[in-house]
Amino acid sequence: MVANEKATENKNISIKREAAEKRELCFEDEACIGCGICEQICPVDAIELGPMGAIVRGELDASKINIDESKCVLCGMCSVGCPVEAIDFTIDGKPISEIEEYPRLIRSISPEAENCVYCGACDIACPQGAIRVMRELPERAKLVTGEIEVDKDACISCGMCEDMCPADAIYLEENIPTSSNPEIATDIVIDKDKCVYCGICKRICPEDAIKVICKACPYGEYEIEEAEVKGDLVVDEDLCINCGWCQEICPKDVFEVEKPFEGELIINEDACQGCETCIDVCPCNVLSFPESSESGQIASKIQKDEKYCIYCGACQNVCATNAITVKRTGVNITPTKSKAWKKAVDSLKFSDEKAGSSSSGAAKAKSEGK
């Protein structure tokens, strides 16, 4: 009888069965968001979601899921249901995402990099650190035009211009006066790469030793070349979970995000006890507590912005007071000819009869097989 082989490395799990074909499942703990969809879709109850609340709060150092290799039949449903590709499944080395018979969640991020102005908002907002914006700014000297000159004979080296210069463009080479060189400075240097010809030095100089002309004012900006910001926008699609933060925050509509699930996130504010575990577990930064208005004041109940929600259900799983319901109404997935797989995909959708029990979907599919 062919048996499964299980291997665990750190918190990653791999299970394989080698016979007529080689089937292999690899769970990558780092990528897992703890949503529990794998547990829900598994037709043989082989997957158990760990205590996500304790794990995200760092109270427990454990793998986010456990797979019972004696129950797992290596069907691949967990891999197909996983919205973050934390479970890779291959048959004879080929990922099932590339095998047409298997359905595949439709999710994507498409950046139009040419519209990007490298503001960096997406980089800051992305909850998964999947976006990097690198930029190269033009030289400041190329964006100004003017002339500056110090009459070194008139300069008394008082250093007021150095203190006032907003661009740190003036530097006095100081000197301790001696009988052989009774100066307090040996030179005054203007760094023309830094000077913006603002004229403050001229105005502060007690001896009128500095002459500054900003040519941009009298002659307009024709002499100045257009500021060109070069940069690079890099999106790591393996890390992206399609939350849509980049799409919402980008001022230039660079991003288009397709989400794997549709639905509704319902929060029962009366039931919420404010433990914040949902905030810790949410991979999309959908949830937050508002700042309290004054110290000692308890913040009002949890806030959500559903724009960023992927309806993964991680928050619902960790909520100790059942204050959150994730009503998944749609699964964006490529079609399959298998009725059992269609049914499994449908079991991810919310239905009233299985409300309140996360594993009943799989149990239902099993009982129907009998």
Add this chain to the structure above:
Amino acid sequence: MPKHIVSGLNYLAAINLRKEGYLQKEIAEALGMDRSTVSHYINGRNISWDSIEIAEVLSKLCPEDFLKITYTLTKDTTKTRIIIKTLKDFNFRPKVKDSCIGCGLCVDTCLMGAVELNNLKAQIDSNWCCGCRMCESRCPTNSIEILEVEETEGL
């Protein structure tokens, strides 16, 4: 002794295959034997009639036992398939329900190589199905039903 039983099984299979119209050469290839041995068998010359008697008893056992014993004796799936297919007494109509998830456990279990997956669903070739029902018992979703049928009609 096990070798004798195998030759008994080979003997019965060779006789049956000849009746089905196969040439000696084809029979020799299918069972992995010399042509001369096949010729001997077909002409009624055999090593030991006791072995043939045991082989006959084996072939009348329940299909799962017959299959497992034959495989244990021959240690060869190709030979096992031919012997079982040739000597099985009944025909079977395998049915796979829509609840099949295409996990492939049946494919790995079937010693007859009768199962393959098609569109995430098992497909069982009734020509090769020996009725051992190991796939049925291994199936995690209870999606397989093996029915014994009188004739090959309707398959």
